[in-house]
Amino acid sequence: MRRRHSVRLLGLALVALLTLGGVVLGQGTRITFIAQPWGAPDQALLADFTSRTGIAVEIISLPSDQLYSRVQIASVANQAPADVVYLSEEAPSFIVTPGFVRPLNDLVERDGAAINVDEIQRRDFWTIDGNMYGLTAYVQLVMLDYNAARLAQAGLSPPTTWDAFFNAAVALKQQGLDQYPIAFGAIDWSWFLMALSMGDPLFDADLNPTFNAPDSQGRRAMRLLERMFDEGLITPDVITGTTPHSIFWGGIGTLHQAWQGSLSPGNNPNISQQAPNVRQLLMPEEHWTWALDAAIGISQFSQNVDAAWEFIKFYLSPENQIAIFNGVGLIPSRLSAQDTINAQGRNQDFEVQVEQAEYVRPLPRQVTWWGQWTTEVVAQIRTMAAGQTSADAVIDTIAAQWLDLKSEFE
Structure with a gap:
């Protein structure tokens, strides 16, 4: 084919x-x-x-x-x-x-x-x-970290829900403390970490999508990611592939999509303008992540x-x-x-x-179509981030693409 x-x-x-x-x-x-x-x-x-x-x-x-x-x-x-x-x-x-x-x-x-x-x-x-x-x-483990000093300066506590996460970013921007408070990429990982931690496994035991149900947490996560871009909480620079990590270490962003060892560079003053204030955050809500x-x-x-x-x-x-x-x-x-x-x-x-290691949910990354599908997911998310499609359209499109690839390769 x-x-x-x-x-x-x-x-x-x-x-x-x-x-x-x-x-x-x-x-x-x-x-x-x-x-x-x-x-x-x-x-x-x-x-x-x-x-x-x-x-x-x-x-x-x-x-x-x-x-x-x-x-x-x-x-x-x-x-x-x-x-x-x-x-x-x-x-x-x-x-x-x-x-x-x-x-x-x-x-x-x-x-x-x-x-x-x-x-x-x-x-x-x-x-x-x-x-x-x-x-x-x-x-x-894919994790989150944040600038604790800047969050405290805004009078905020570390968020434990995604609504609180979003509202914290809005407050940071409105107070003039951070122009782009969320350091997320325009990539599949941003959606994965939100959807998983909200409790959506993304796929069932038969490798059918769960994220495309009308009331799924995966759909909720994509809608929230769309709002983050629409309201200017994430720099548009990431749409062209700039990594959120270099942006965060450059001093832009308070809430950062990170990884298990991210504080090593994040709190190194020779690398990061966020040092020494970076702390790690347990994933909000249901806490799930992936390795x-x-x-x-x-x-x-x-x-x-x-x-x-x-x-x-x-x-x-x-x-x-x-x-x-x-x-x-x-x-x-x-x-x-x-x-x-x-x-x-x-x-x-x-x-x-x-604590985060207690909440690890594997993704089906060994299937033969995984790389092709995630490439298409990234393309769809970047189109959404540029305001050219909607979160619901992205979810429906990538679910259909997954099922098409699954039937082709199985």
Whole structure:
């Protein structure tokens, strides 16, 4: 069908872009690692890795959509987009199912004990039909954080309902304390976190939508997100893809769509103008959220598998995971690294995270159409944020798209 073959058609149309270039010349083995902007390893530790192993690593940093496009375009021509690939929630549908990622079973079987692979959490998400395509690099709950000082300045308490959340943002704007009080993206995640915490599971046990019922919390969440944009509570800059995190750290926004380790950068004065006032918030109302992990894997077409595997072992080392946490707040996938940052008090508001961990509801991110559907959800939300469609129309459209894709791929 048309959608099923879209990746291959894209590859044929853009074959001229397959010059992936940029590898630095020199002695020793050289590999490439393609990652999202927050996925780069600690530079000092990487230099030490190169010194010890002779393996030089070129880091290619791309936003998620460009990363997957690059992998797809190269892979349909049997070329490696990079030797090592960063895997986010869309990876199973976008690049694993088509066969673009190499299984790691043989490497893990050989070296798993030596690298203590058993302490790496949530590996099951990256294992499909018995093949392990990635090792978890970080584990995250999607959460909220906020500037406690600014909220107090407005005479407000941390909101426990979404109506209170919205009203707090209105008050902050009316008092002139924050022009754009809500730092949310024009993306699916903003809707997911609101709908889930309101109590909508989004899908039933048969993978049919629950969010499109007339009185569903998912519909309520989309309507509230629409109001946030319509009333100027979210900067329109996010419609073009600017991340809410850079906006928030730049000092704009009081209420922020965040993640489990977000206080590490949020309260770092070298990174954030919100420091030292950022605190985490238990999700309002029914409290539900979802886990949003990432992993690291090897291209099916890499000619440097051994070197790529050595890099993965380095990348997943406790030292590098702790360094990444210190930089951008990604919770290590290794239990020992988690224990270290918790014992040292680096993971701020840990007690809120423990409470939030009691309310985790998984989304069906392994279905083969997940990435395609979420891409369309983002497009619909951005159209709504620009005032070109309504929340109810978005809900009806994305529900129909889900059912269409489900019938096509099942």
